[in-house]
Amino acid sequence: MRADARRNYERLLAEARKAFEQHGINASLDDIAKQAGLGNATLYRHFPTRESLLEAILRDSLAELGDTGQTLLTTESPGTALTTWVRAAVAHATIYRGLVTALMDSLRDETSELNSVCTAMQSTGRRLLERAQQAGEVRTDTTSAGLYALIAAAAWTREHAPTEADQVLTVLLSGLTTRHP
Template identity: 55%
Template sequence: MTTTGPAPQRKMRADARRNYERLLAEAATVFTEHGVEASLEEIARRAGVANGTLYSHFPTRQALLEALLRDRMRTLSNTARDLLDHPSAGEALIIWARAAMVHTMVYRGLATSLMRSIEDETSQLHAACQAVLAAGEQLLNRAQAAGTVRGDATASDLYALINAVAWAGEQTSPAQGERLLSFGIDGMRPATDS
């Protein structure tokens, strides 16, 4: 997984930059192994820095997650924008929902963190989650205009569905998550008269 450097407004000394990059690399490893609720102290230990160094770069778990996920969430938003040109509005929404589910399953427990962050304006993940939600909403609106998704479905519904199936997939298997996402997307289709 690629990581980004520090926020552009923050200049760092070379040693601080190395610590920052080591912390991100170790966080990615530890979160992959143990989920997003893993010990931050373990991340600092593996990076070879003091806990205070970790907290000076990342004052909260959410700040660390935001730094780790920044590129991935930006890519997910860009993918949604790119899919606005897809010839099938319904297929574009499905492609993006699958990509969002895979993104959400990158670390065990991430779905829960993302769902908390969407409403929590104090979370460092809030802005990134809102950007992803807005990008998905454009695809949803296009699919609704094409008549492939029911009109009462909201972007919040889609976001919750994706996070729910990602959570279920991490409890069982990615294949189960994929099946559940297909069922959920099918449930968003307009009712047909029989």
Template identity: 55%
Template sequence: MDIGTPAPRRRMRADARRNYERLLAEAAAAFAEHGADFSLEEIARRARVANGTLYGHFPTRRALLEALLGDRMRALAATGEELLPHPSPFDGLAAWARAAMAHTTIYRGLGAALMQAVEDETSELHTACKAVLAAGEGLVARARAAGEVRPDVTAPDLYALVNAAAWAGEQSSIPQGERLLTFGLDGFRTSATTRG
């Protein structure tokens, strides 16, 4: 559940496990503070570990991100399912979109990673992204069936909107992300005139 203690894949030596966890903890702090392009060398330094050790545990920056995010992503997908029986399909959709944007905002630069992971099957985040996308699809389908969003709105549209809005918010000193999300969601609505 908590991102601080994800399970390594197998039995590990005690010292290895300790280092693994310290690295992850430092990475979480560093990423939260400085965004997803923080120096891996510095994470190793903070965790008081040689950088070779870091690379032993996490061969790439992406591997580190994946270890950090997996559980959170699954939680987001679960939230989507919980919102499925919302009395207003559109409002359920909107609420989930806001939750998803908040999730994307925890680390600067995360939106790009998520946009790429959803298309990249070699990414370990891929499965989690697919689950998130599926959750979005459920909400979109219901809102579409209820006639509350346009028939051509898709789950990838929602996914892209959320990530793009999160991105915009990161670039701006004003809460531009929320504004964009609101406008985008309204653009999804049936009441919006379809342009030729």
């Protein structure tokens, strides 16, 4: 990529992050281009869809979430590893308003530009879940799809009912375990 094109790409990403933080993932793409000092044609040349822009912004953080899971697989007890990772996944899914829906939709849509990074991250969660199940620390009737539905529910709560979010996540995680207080 030419140096000027690379600068434009980076400016668009920086402005998109700001816009998504302020307005959620449905922020105006034209406003993002304008704030970057570029035309919307430049934005669409680099990011033909909102999903391609989201994928570029989230690629590193989703890979980091996957790496965190990989580390937890070898450093923590199975139940603790899963709980720690689920909490991190919920926090990640709420970095921008509306993100949890886009992430969940991308897991069901193989044509989604977010699908490959989300699927890789989901694979890590599945391994953490299976490890905790094999250790007898988590219910065996929980599927990885069910785990992601729980993460989405907790993320939705964090976004829409933040004062109840910690309690909801605690109850959801407690419901996964085989031991109850």
